[in-house]
Every structure is written in C-alpha cells, then in structure tokens.
Amino acid sequence: MTLEQVFDGGCTYLQDADIGEHRMPLAVPCHIEDLPDLYYALLDTGSSWCVLPAAVARLLGVTPVPGEPTLRLSTRLGSFEGWLERARVTFPADVGRAIDVDATWFVSWDWSGPMVLGWKGCVERMRIATDPDEQALYFARL
Amino acid sequence: MHFGIPGRCGRAYNQVGVADSQQGERMATAKPGPSQTVEAERPLGADVEEVLRRLLALIEGDKVEEARALVAYATQSNPDSLALRRWARLLRPPEATLSIRKRFRDTRPEREWLNTHRHDYPGCWLAVANGRLVAADPDLERVQEAIRDAVGDDGAVICYQGVDVG
Numbered sequence: 001m002t003l004e005q006v007f008d009g010g011c012t013y014l015q016d017a018d019i020g021e022h023r024m025p026l027a028v029p030c031h032i033e034d035l036p037d038l039y040y041a042l043l044d045t046g047s048s049w050c051v052l053p054a055a056v057a058r059l060l061g062v063t064p065v066p067g068e069p070t071l072r073l074s075t076r077l078g079s080f081e082g083w084l085e086r087a088r089v090t091f092p093a094d095v096g097r098a099i100d101v102d103a104t105w106f107v108s109w110d111w112s113g114p115m116v117l118g119w120k121g122c123v124e125r126m127r128i129a130t131d132p133d134e135q136a137l138y139f140a141r142l
Numbered sequence: 143m144h145f146g147i148p149g150r151c152g153r154a155y156n157q158v159g160v161a162d163s164q165q166g167e168r169m170a171t172a173k174p175g176p177s178q179t180v181e182a183e184r185p186l187g188a189d190v191e192e193v194l195r196r197l198l199a200l201i202e203g204d205k206v207e208e209a210r211a212l213v214a215y216a217t218q219s220n221p222d223s224l225a226l227r228r229w230a231r232l233l234r235p236p237e238a239t240l241s242i243r244k245r246f247r248d249t250r251p252e253r254e255w256l257n258t259h260r261h262d263y264p265g266c267w268l269a270v271a272n273g274r275l276v277a278a279d280p281d282l283e284r285v286q287e288a289i290r291d292a293v294g295d296d297g298a299v300i301c302y303q304g305v306d307v308g
Contacts (some may be wrong), residue, residue, distance in 0.1 A: 008240065014256060014301065027301065029253075031243060036297030037269075037289065038249055048206055055282035065228070069194075072202055084201075084232045089241045098241035104232055111179070114302035120206045126238045141238040 005127065007138040009093030014040055015135055026130070027138055031090040035059055038092065039094060039115050045139075047099050049073070049117035052085065052105040058114065060087060062107060072107055075113070082108030088123060099139055101126065190216070190223050197229055209233055252299035264305045271298035 014027040027040040035056070051062075064070065064083040072081050089103045103122040115122060127140040195217040200209040210233045217226045251273030258273070260268055267285045271275040276298050277288035289298045 012253060012261075014253070029299075031250065034243075036295045037286075038247075038252075038297065040299070040301040047202055048248045053282050054217070054284055058283070061285065066226045068225070069198060070182075071198060086232055090241050092243075092246045092249075098243060098246065099238050100241045101236050102234075103236050104234075114304070120235075121234050125236050141239075141240070 007096065007127065007129070007139075007140040008099050009091070009096030010136050010138040011092055011094050011128075011137050012135050013043070013137050026137070027114075029092055030115075030117070032056060032115075033060055033088050034107040041089075041117045043116035043123065045119045045123060046073070047116050048120040049084065049106040049116075049118045050072050050089070050121035051075070051111060051113065051116035051118070052087070052107045053108070053113075053115055054111060056111045057085070057107045060085075062087070064107075067081065071106070073108075077111075077113045080110050081107075081109070082105065087099055087103075089117070091137075094136075099126070099141060114120075164198075190220055192227070193220075195223060206233070210235075241263060247297070249299050256299070256301050260301060262305045263303050266303055268301050268303055269298040270301075272298065 010031050013029070014041060014129055021112045026043040028043045029038050030041050032052070041050075041054070052062075062085045068083065070081045070083055072079055083106075085105045085107050086102060087105055088100050090098055090100050101122050103117070105121060125142055127142060129138045130136065131138070151225050182244045193212065197209050197213060200206075200212065213230045213233055215228060217223070217230050220226050220250045252270040255270045255275065256268065257275055265280050266278040267280065267282045269285045269289045271289070276292045277284050277285040279288075282302075283301075285300065288299075292298075
C-alpha cells in the first residue's frame with residue numbers, strides 16, 4: 001500500500017522531554033505571536049487546550065477579562081484556575097514553508113509546567129506526521 | 143445527558159444545552175398552563191448569563207464540541223452579545239495558514255546544545271542563543287530577563303526541562 005500526503009513544511013523536534021513525573025515524547029519548536037524567542041512546546045494530543053506559561057502571557061500583555069468568571073481546568077500537574085486566550089503560534093520550517101495556527105490557550109498565573117500544544121486548541125485542524133528517524137514533524141494546512 | 147433547567151416547565155435540551163427543536167415545536171402549539179410563564183418559555187440561547195454558566199461547565203468538563211455547539215446556537219440568538227462573540231472566537235476550531243512571520247533563524251546550534259545538555263538542568267527553563275547557554279532557572283521570567291540582557295531582541299531558543307525521572 002502506498003499512501004501519499006502533501007505537507008507545507010517540516011521541523012525538527014526534541015525527543016523525550018521529561019515533565020515532572022510524566023515523560024512526553026515530542027517537544028516542538030514554535031513562535032508565539034511576534035515574540036522574538038523560539039519556544040519548544042510539548043505536543044500533547046491528550047490535552048484539549050494549549051497552555052501558555054504565565055511569563056509568556058505577561059510578555060503578550062494578556063490578562064483575564066474583568067468580571068468574567070475564571071475557568072478551573074484539571075491537568076496532569078493538578079487543577080488550575082485561569083482563562084482562555086487566542087494567540088497565533090508559528091511552526092518554523094527546516095524544510096518547506098512555515099505555518100501559523102490561530103490557537104486557543106489556557107492561561108493560568110499559577111501554571112508550573114511547560115508550554116503545551118493541545119488538540120482542540122491547535123492540532124485538530126492540521127495535518128501532521130512524524131518521522132522518528134529524522135526527529136521530524138511534518139505539518140500542513142487542511 | 144440532559145441540561146434541562148429545573149423548574150422551567152420541562153423544556154428539553156439536547157446534549158449541548160440547545161433546545162430540542164421538535165419538542166420546541168410541540169410545546170409552541172400548547173397553551174401555557176397556570177404555572178408556565180413567558181420567562182419560562184424563553185429558549186436557552188436567549189439567556190446569556192445562563193449560556194455562559196453552561197459554557198464554563200462544558201469547558202471545565204472537557205466537552206469542547208458541546209461548548210462549540212452551544213455558543214454557536216446562542217450567538218445566533220444574541221448576535222450583539224460581546225461576551226458570546228468572545229467565547230465563539232475562543233472556541234472556534236484552530237485554523238492553519240501559511241505563516242505571515244518574516245523572521246526565522248537557523249537554530250540548529252541551539253538544538254544541538256539542547257540535545258546534548260538539557261538533561262543536566264532538571265526543573266529548569268533553559269535559554270540558548272548562538273549555540274551556548276544564556277540562562278537556566280526554574281523561573282521563566284528570570285530566564286527572559288537574562289535573554290534580553292544577553293542578546294536583546296535577537297531572541298533565544300527556550301526549552302523547559304522537567305525533572306528527569308530516569
């Protein structure tokens with residue numbers, strides 16, 4: 001059987017990141033909005049939302065909407081209060097073209113873990129594939 | 143799952159808290175009884191505060207598709223509600239497009255450094271620029287300050303290295 005897929009680009013991920021007591025296999029490079037730094041974020045298809053570290057949220061100037069109730073979300077690192085934000089994440093390309101995703105992030109001032117790319121918040125509407133031989137993540141628009 | 147509001151004359155809602163259309167039609171043909179009020183007949187989508195409460199509960203319960211359906215339904219009934227429009231935007235499925243970002247750097251030296259050394263810094267955020275470590279600290283804000291001092295807006299590569307559990 002031959003399956004062919006077309007991708008816009010591909011990047012190299014870091015393997016076997018250790019997050020607390022949980023080992024997560026893929027840390028993917030990404031830019032957030034127009035911030036100059038490149039972050040390695042954990043690609044976690046078991047997480048609904050992306051999670052933005054508080055320090056990055058402060059750089060972006062995002063704050064909760066006054067008067068709006070907070071969300072309490074349960075994570076593998078515990079339960080956190082916060083809110084949702086929309087922010088662009090860019091996957092840079094070592095090969096091909098970079099893509100942007102208009103992603104939804106959970107932000108909590110108390111979040112103590114890494115930056116996370118979740119399923120409903122980001123990956124749901126992308127075509128992705130991994131090649132462990134190259135530590136490559138390939139991505140495409142739908 | 144049933145999201146009917148207790149005391150609201152038995153109006154039926156489906157799994158996303160949206161009024162069941164067939165039952166709504168059936169009820170629309172019935173004359174209100176003594177205990178039924180105009181308020182009780184309002185569809186869920188018309189009560190923004192109630193919709194927002196249910197939205198939060200659905201999101202907290204990880205029922206994202208149900209939340210998306212509820213906010214889409216309620217926004218039709220309340221197109222001028224800024225709160226609902228904000229939630230509709232937040233819950234909209236992500237959209238991937240070709241990047242508008244102009245500036246990318248070759249980060250292979252930083253990636254090579256991270257591949258070799260990051261496990262030596264458990265529990266730290268690491269910043270690497272020009273192939274060398276700029277900062278390692280459990281506090282990301284301190285790492286960001288160190289980056290600005292060291293390389294300004296040229297930026298660095300940042301990675302969180304959790305505690306190695308072997």
